[in-house]
Amino acid sequence: MVSSGRKVLFVIVAVLAGAVGIAVAHWSAAPDSTERALVLEVPRTLPEFSLQDHRGDVFDRSRLADSWTFIFFGFTNCPDVCPTTLMTLDQALDQIGADHPGELPAVVMVSVDPIRDDAEKLAGYLPYFDQSFVGVTGEMPEILALTGAMGVAFVYTPLPGGDGRYTVDHTASIFLIDPQGRLAAIFGTPHEASVLAADYLRIVDPG
Amino acid sequence: MGGQIRILLIAILLAACSPSAPEPGPIAADAWIRAVPPGAGMTAGYLTISNPGRRDLDLIQITSPDFGKIEMHSTIMEGGMARMRREPLVPVPAGSEVVFSPGGRHLMLFRPAGPLSDGDGIGLTLTFAPSGRETGDERITVAAQAVVRRGNAAQGKQHH
Numbered sequence: 001m002v003s004s005g006r007k008v009l010f011v012i013v014a015v016l017a018g019a020v021g022i023a024v025a026h027w028s029a030a031p032d033s034t035e036r037a038l039v040l041e042v043p044r045t046l047p048e049f050s051l052q053d054h055r056g057d058v059f060d061r062s063r064l065a066d067s068w069t070f071i072f073f074g075f076t077n078c079p080d081v082c083p084t085t086l087m088t089l090d091q092a093l094d095q096i097g098a099d100h101p102g103e104l105p106a107v108v109m110v111s112v113d114p115i116r117d118d119a120e121k122l123a124g125y126l127p128y129f130d131q132s133f134v135g136v137t138g139e140m141p142e143i144l145a146l147t148g149a150m151g152v153a154f155v156y157t158p159l160p161g162g163d164g165r166y167t168v169d170h171t172a173s174i175f176l177i178d179p180q181g182r183l184a185a186i187f188g189t190p191h192e193a194s195v196l197a198a199d200y201l202r203i204v205d206p207g
Numbered sequence: 208m209g210g211q212i213r214i215l216l217i218a219i220l221l222a223a224c225s226p227s228a229p230e231p232g233p234i235a236a237d238a239w240i241r242a243v244p245p246g247a248g249m250t251a252g253y254l255t256i257s258n259p260g261r262r263d264l265d266l267i268q269i270t271s272p273d274f275g276k277i278e279m280h281s282t283i284m285e286g287g288m289a290r291m292r293r294e295p296l297v298p299v300p301a302g303s304e305v306v307f308s309p310g311g312r313h314l315m316l317f318r319p320a321g322p323l324s325d326g327d328g329i330g331l332t333l334t335f336a337p338s339g340r341e342t343g344d345e346r347i348t349v350a351a352q353a354v355v356r357r358g359n360a361a362q363g364k365q366h367h
Contacts, residue, residue, distance in 0.1 A: 079251035079316075080282050081289040083241055084309040087359045121246070128244040153288060160293050172289040189284055190310060 033206070036187055037199040043182035049145040051110070051138035054122035059108075059136045064181040068105040068204055070196075071175045073152050075113035075168050076125045082109070084191075085172065086129040091193035093130065096200060103204055104132075105176075110146060111137040112154040112170050150175055150183060176203065231259040233266075233299060235333055238353035240316060242323050250323065252277075252314035252353060256297075256333070257304040263338035264347065266297040266305075270332050275318030277331075282310055298338060309359050327355040 033039070046061060053059040070089055074082035089107050097104050109126060111117035114137045122135025137143075147154065154170035174196070176185040185203055187196060238254035258264050269277045279294045289310075297312070299305050307313050323329075335347040 076247065077249065078291075079241075079249050080280070080291065080313045081310060083243065083251070084359055087357075091359075124246045125244050155288075157290070167291045169288055169290040171287050172284065173287055188287060189289070 034185070034199040034202055036192075036195045037176065037185040037203060038188070039185045039203060040183060043178055043180070043184045044149070045182050046149050046177070047145050049142045051136045051142050051146075052119055054119050054126055054135035054137075056119050059134070059138075061181050064177050065179060066106075067179055068103075068184075068200070069177040070105050070107045070200075071150075071177055072107070072109050073112050073147065073154065073170055074109050075111050075170075076117050076121055077113065078168070081172055083129070085174070086126075086133065088191045088193050088196065089133075089174070090130045092196035092200070093132075095193060095197035100201060100205075103201070105200065105204075106134065107132065108134045108136055110143065111135065112143065112147070112152075113168050114138060114140060114143060147171075176200065230261065232347055233258045233260070233264055233333070233335055233349055235331070235349050235351035238331060238351045239356045240314075240323065240329055240353050242325050242355050242357045245322050248319075249315060249317045250319070251309075252316050252331075253307045253309065254314075254331075254351065254353065255304060255306050256299050258299040258301055261301050263298065263300045264335040265338050265341060266299055266333060267295075267336050267341055268334040269314060270334075271316070271329055273320045273329050274316045275320075277317070278315045279312070280315045281312045284310075296341065299335070300338075323355045325355060325357050329353040329355060 046064070048061055051059045053063075070092075072082075072085055072089070074085065076082070086107075086109065093104060093107065107130065109122075111122065117135070117137050119135075119137060122137055126133040126135035146152075152171040152173075154168055156166050157169050159165040159167055172189045172191075174187040174191060175183060176187070178184040185199075187199065234257045236255050236257070238252065240252040241250050243250040256266060266279070269279070271277060279297050281292050281294055283290045283292060293315075294312070297305060305312070329352070331351045331353050333349045333351060335349070336343065337345055
């Protein structure tokens with residue numbers, strides 16, 4: 001009894017410590033260095049995952065290792081938030097590239113609606129916004145590995161009409177992954193191209 | 208004496224029932240529709256509706272010959288989550304302006320009749336009813352011309 005009681009207490013303490021750790025990592029960002037981005041003091045290593053990109057190639061953690069990457073979670077049947085965010089990211093890239101062409105980040109949209117968004121669907125969608133944009137989809141457990149590690153939530157919500165249509169409510173933050181494949185910063189909404197570009201350059205080029 | 212008062216009352220009533228200036232109707236401006244990839248099947252539209260009249264109105268329907276169906280939706284941010292909700296009607300109170308803009312209230316346009324290219328013109332018909340009388344017969348329809356755009360704002364209103 002005593003030992004199981006202690007075990008429960010230990011688990012509670014461990015969970016609390018973990019939560020505090022995450023909170024500290026989240027909120028200890030230097031607020032004066034960036035305007036909107038929450039910079040993690042200790043970048044968070046992402047778990048292994050195996051997805052596919054819109055060309056049908058494997059998209060796993062190694063694909064994040066070559067450059068800085070903006071990751072956004074969305075879906076192609078999303079009329080407002082997803083295209084708006086993709087256009088904003090496209091504008092941010094234009095602004096970054098104007099003065100720092102060598103520091104352009106990759107942009108990835110991971111689908112939270114893999115049933116409707118296969119690689120072919122993403123291939124007809126992402127490059128429309130920018131030829132460099134990459135769409136990623138795959139099996140739900142693999143998507144959950146990524147969303148879980150980043151604190152992304154998504155919920156399927158039926159649209160009125162009873163005809164089986166649904167939308168996906170989802171976290172609309174933009175995540176910045178460093179060239180070591182670790183979560184480095186989180187950009188909350190609303191997204192503005194100039195803020196994204198300026199904060200990005202402050203993060204990748206401090207000093 | 209009594210007859211004079213009666214005539215005066217009738218005159219006042221007539222004046223009240225037939226206002227000399229016609230009630231100004233609602234106005235739709237800056238309408239634009241987001242260009243999307245050909246296979247998208249739906250897109251969003253934005254506009255500003257103003258009601259310079261003295262009566263509260265409800266926008267109850269939008270149609271276009273270029274789309275199978277148009278609904279009014281609102282994106283709501285809750286705890287960092289974007290939630291999309293359908294709005295069966297959008298109130299446009301007297302003297303007010305209602306803005307549909309990216310990341311907020313928007314039109315969801317389903318089943319485009321053809322490809323949507325930057326610069327295309329799309330005709331919209333907006334139907335209003337007096338507030339609270341959506342089941343009645345009185346309807347006000349307003350025609351608007353929307354432009355297909357690739358960006359995040361109507362032309363001339365782009366942020367730099």
